[in-house]
Amino acid sequence: MTWSELGSALPLAAEGINSRVQIAAVIVTAVMFGIVLELVRRRRLVERYALLWMILALTLLALAVWTGLLTSATELVGIAVPSNGLFLAAFGVAFVLLLHFSVATSRLSEETKVLAQEVARLDAELRAARGASINGSAEPAAIVGGDAEDPAHEPPVAPEKPTQ
Amino acid sequence: MAPPDQLSKLAIVPAYNEGDMIARVVREIHRHAPDFDVVVVDDGSADDTARVAEAEGAALIRHPFNLGIGGAVQSGYKYALRNGYDVAIQVDGDGQHKPAHIHDLLESLQTAGDEADMVYGSRFRGDPGYKVPLGRRVGNMIFSVVLTAITRQRITDPTSGFRMTNRRGIELFARDYPHDYPEVEALLMLHAHRLRVHEVPVRMNARGFGRSSIDYPRSAYYMAKVMLALFIGLFRRRPTPVE
Numbered sequence: 001m002t003w004s005e006l007g008s009a010l011p012l013a014a015e016g017i018n019s020r021v022q023i024a025a026v027i028v029t030a031v032m033f034g035i036v037l038e039l040v041r042r043r044r045l046v047e048r049y050a051l052l053w054m055i056l057a058l059t060l061l062a063l064a065v066w067t068g069l070l071t072s073a074t075e076l077v078g079i080a081v082p083s084n085g086l087f088l089a090a091f092g093v094a095f096v097l098l099l100h101f102s103v104a105t106s107r108l109s110e111e112t113k114v115l116a117q118e119v120a121r122l123d124a125e126l127r128a129a130r131g132a133s134i135n136g137s138a139e140p141a142a143i144v145g146g147d148a149e150d151p152a153h154e155p156p157v158a159p160e161k162p163t164q
Numbered sequence: 165m166a167p168p169d170q171l172s173k174l175a176i177v178p179a180y181n182e183g184d185m186i187a188r189v190v191r192e193i194h195r196h197a198p199d200f201d202v203v204v205v206d207d208g209s210a211d212d213t214a215r216v217a218e219a220e221g222a223a224l225i226r227h228p229f230n231l232g233i234g235g236a237v238q239s240g241y242k243y244a245l246r247n248g249y250d251v252a253i254q255v256d257g258d259g260q261h262k263p264a265h266i267h268d269l270l271e272s273l274q275t276a277g278d279e280a281d282m283v284y285g286s287r288f289r290g291d292p293g294y295k296v297p298l299g300r301r302v303g304n305m306i307f308s309v310v311l312t313a314i315t316r317q318r319i320t321d322p323t324s325g326f327r328m329t330n331r332r333g334i335e336l337f338a339r340d341y342p343h344d345y346p347e348v349e350a351l352l353m354l355h356a357h358r359l360r361v362h363e364v365p366v367r368m369n370a371r372g373f374g375r376s377s378i379d380y381p382r383s384a385y386y387m388a389k390v391m392l393a394l395f396i397g398l399f400r401r402r403p404t405p406v407e
Binding site for chain 2: 037041046047050051111115
């Protein structure tokens, strides 16, 4: 978002209270952009989510600056009061985001479980190997909980799509 | 750098469900570059990639689930660092990179008086070796223009993953490597750390089974993500996270 774009967009706005709302929206968007970019710069946020939040901020800005946009969009869907359309859309977006994060959290907890199990398996193998070398046995002791085949080649988690 | 025969050298082969290709890739590396050890990073494959790789005599790093190409490659660099390798090269497990070029890259890495810290194989310095799809050419061109402007050095193939680094590159990438679509950002990291980059013309193969990891809806995300990362990278004084 550049200042020249804002400059050309703002005169479209009606005078008075409406343009004050628009200025507020521009400031909110700018602050949101600043926060998101700074979070990415500090590596607190990955680019994937940064892009998402930036798109949301831009949508907000577009709706605030082009007042006709919201009205015609709500008319198109058949909602009488434009602000109701906005609330509905905002609720929908929030709902989808929450669902997405629930899915992401579920995957993370599944992956954490698999990691813990892998570490535990390695720990068991290491103990078994240590025990074997202390006892002077040439063969490493049986792997705790492992099957006789070759545990290293068990296919890992269920075949999943790449995480990206 | 010491003469090539005294260096310990490693080929890092990231592979995700490449059971059909991986044997050929490992064999080709052994044939064309017998002085390189091979480590296959099985990034959570559901097929027999790991078994085949080990049967071919490669060292194996097996991820318990899929981390994506960035995580796979970084595991390789961590392995290289831990085992004290002087040189590491990435060779894709899908057979796109020709191991016959490995020694071209090594030569460029060690050119006396003009050493590089990272050398990569560019498809666009000559004949690419296969028909690169138009969309990829265009995307590549955009990244190329941006990176050339930032680094003030001609970068013709920033998305190439066929790259060889010395110790300094290994240390950098073992510590910090981008998550997804890492190649372009990695070049910016090298620049930010004042590491020298060379490029060498190579030919590549079309991907083994045409199963490119980047289909159309993803390419828009790819462009946006990498552009954002490049932009923000410019504002990071030290592009390395505090551990």
